[in-house]
Amino acid sequence: MSKRTEKTIVDIAEELQLSVSTVSRALNDHPNISARTKERVKKVAKKLGYRPNALAAGLRNNKSKTIGLIVPRISMFFPATISTIIQNKLQEFGYNLIICQSNDSYEQEVALANTLYSARVDGLVVSTTLYTTDFSHFDVFRNNNIPLVFFDRVPKDYNVKVIKGDDYRGGYVATTHLAEKGCKDIVHISGPLTCCLYSDRVAGYKAALQEQGLPFKKSRIFYQELTRENAWQTCEKIFGQQPYPDGIFAANDTTAITIIEYCRKHGLRVPEDVKIVGYSNDPRTEIVTPSISSIDQYPGMMGERVVAVLMELINGRQSAEPRYSQEIIPIQLIERQSSAGKSKTGKKKLTLS
Amino acid sequence: MSKRTEKTIVDIAEELQLSVSTVSRALNDHPNISARTKERVKKVAKKLGYRPNALAAGLRNNKSKTIGLIVPRISMFFPATISTIIQNKLQEFGYNLIICQSNDSYEQEVALANTLYSARVDGLVVSTTLYTTDFSHFDVFRNNNIPLVFFDRVPKDYNVKVIKGDDYRGGYVATTHLAEKGCKDIVHISGPLTCCLYSDRVAGYKAALQEQGLPFKKSRIFYQELTRENAWQTCEKIFGQQPYPDGIFAANDTTAITIIEYCRKHGLRVPEDVKIVGYSNDPRTEIVTPSISSIDQYPGMMGERVVAVLMELINGRQSAEPRYSQEIIPIQLIERQSSAGKSKTGKKKLTLS
DNA sequence: TAAATTAATGCAAACGTTTGCAATAATCCA
C-alpha cells in the first residue's frame, strides 16, 4: 500500500521534465532560474504536497538551522522566561530551538550536550547545572567552531561567550537596602558556591555589610539548593534559636516565599520583625502577602542579548571575533512590602494600570 | 587550517583498515560483529573524538529520533509542567524534544507544524491555540502516518489521538462546590468558546446550576482571553453594578488570582462576600491570601499518558491502532480558603510535610 | 549572419549513515 508517499524534488523534476538541480534552485529562488520556471516548479510543488526534507538539506549544507538550549528546568520562572524569549526571537531568524532541561544533573547535562552535538545544532545556548565545574563536555562545540553562548549560570575559567546578570551588584544592592531599612543582623540564604552566580551574590552581600559597618558572621550564611523544602528547614534552623535576624536576603524567590509562609505560620511579622528580599522578581513575589521585594534581572534583555550574540557568531566572521567575552546585564531592586521601613507601609507597585 | 575537522566513520574505517559497514555495525552493536572488532572500533572512535551525525542517520533511516511539541506558551504553569514531564520521559526513550510555542497565534501554529514536519520529527504533540478551528495544517502528519497526539486543548471533529482533562466534570465540580457552600449567584469567567476546553467547562457549569436548582443567566458568563488585564476589567464590570455575585468560577488561576487582588483592593471579603474557585491548581493559588480553591488537572498523569500513547504509536502496529481515540484524565477539586464555608475557616492543604 | 556574450538548465558528486546481499574466513561434523 502506501509505501512511498513522501514527495521529493525528483518527483517535481519528473513531472515537469526538469533536472533536480533546476527544481532545487527554483525552490530556493536562485537568480539563474527564469521566473517562468520558478513559478511552474512552485505550483507543482504545492500540488504534490512537497515538503522539503530538512535532514537532507542539513546533511548537505552542514547546517541544521537548529539551535540547542540547555537549562536546568523550564518550570522555573527565570529560565522559562528566557527560553520563551529566545525561542520567539530565534523564530524570527528562521531557526528552530531544541529546549532541553538538565534537571540540575551534571550527567544529564553531559548527555544532552552530546545529543545536541549529534543533532548538529548550529549553535548551543547553556545555563549550567548548579554543580557543573568541569565544562569539557562543551569542548566539541568550541573545537568545531560551533557558536556557544552561556547565560545566567555561566562557567568560571572557561573561554566562551558569556552573558550574565550583575550578581555581585544584586547581592550588594539587596543587602544595602536591608541595612538602610534598619536591619542590623542580616542572614543570607545562598545557593551552592559551585555556581558562580551565588558566589558573586555572596561577595556583594559581604561588601555591603562591610560598607554599612555591620559585622560579617560566617554562621549567618546558609548554602543549599534553593528548594522549598530546604528553605523551610533552614527557617527552622534560623528561628530555632535566638537571636533572630532582622533581615534575610534570599538568593531566590522560592526561598523568600517560603520564609514568608514560615513567618506567617509562626507569628513573625514581616516586615516589622524581619525584612526579606528575594531574587529574580518572580511574579509570585507580587501576589503573596506581604509582597516581596526582589531583584529584577531583566530576563527580556538577557534573552535578547543571548540571541543577538548567537546570531553574530553564526553570521559573523567567527575567526575574527574573540571567542571569549563577557556581558553583564544590569539588575534592579523592586521594593515591596516585605522590606518596607517600620514607619511606612511600603509602596506597592501594582502592574495593573 | 581547520577545514575538515569532523571525524566520520570512514575515518575510523581507514584507521583500522576496515569497511565502513563494519564500523557502522560495530558502533551499533550489531550481533554479526565480533566482540574484538567492536572493542577496537569503539576505542578508535573515542580516540578520534568521533560523533555520530544524526542528520545523516536520520536521512538514511527516515527517522530523526526527535519529537515536536507545540504549546501555546511554556511560561504558563500547566503547559510548562507538562512539557517538562514529556521532555524528561522522552529522554528515557532516547528521543529529543523540540519545544515550540505558538503564542496562541494560529499563523504561528501553522508555520511551526510545517517546520516540524520538515525537520522530520518522528511524532508531534500539540496543545492548540485558543483560536484553532481549522486543523488541516496537521493533515501532513496524519496522511504520512506520523504519530500525532493532542492534549489539553484538543480539536473538535478531527480524528486523532486525544488526551484531555475532564473539563465538563471540572466545571460541574467547581460550580457544585460553590453552590454547596451556599452561593446562589455564581458568575463564570470562561475562555473563548472556540476552545473546546472552555465550552466543556461551561457545559459542566450549566449542568451543575440546573441540578442545584439555580437559574442560569447568560449575562453571568463572560468569555475572554484569560489574561490578568482582562480579568481586572471583567471584575470592574461585575462589581460595577448590583447585585454582586456571591460566587465566581474562573476558568483559570491567573483570573482567580486577579479577582482576589481586585477584591482586596475594593474591600470585598473572600470568602465571606464572594467565594472563588479557579482552574489548574497553579502553585500560585496556594501562596496567595486567601489561598484559592482550584481544580487540579493532574498534569503529571497527562504528560505520562501523552508519552505512552506516542510511544505506542511509534513502536506499535500503527495501521492496526485506531487513528482516533480519546482519553480523559480525571480532575480533582482542591479546597482552599477562597471557597470556605462561612462558619469554618476552611482547611488549608500545606504541601510541606 | 557568424561570433561572442549572457541566460538558463543539466550532470554528477557529495554530505555521513545504514543495510541487503555477496563474499570470505572460521568452525563444525561425519
Next chain:
DNA sequence: TGGATTATTGCAAACGTTTGCATTAATTTA
C-alpha cells in the same frame, strides 16, 4: 579431510538535498 554450516566482514546503493562546473539555448554585437 572435505563439505557444510556458521561467524565475520565488505560492496555498493540508497536516503533527499545542494552546488561547481559543463552544457545548451537565447540574445546581443560586430
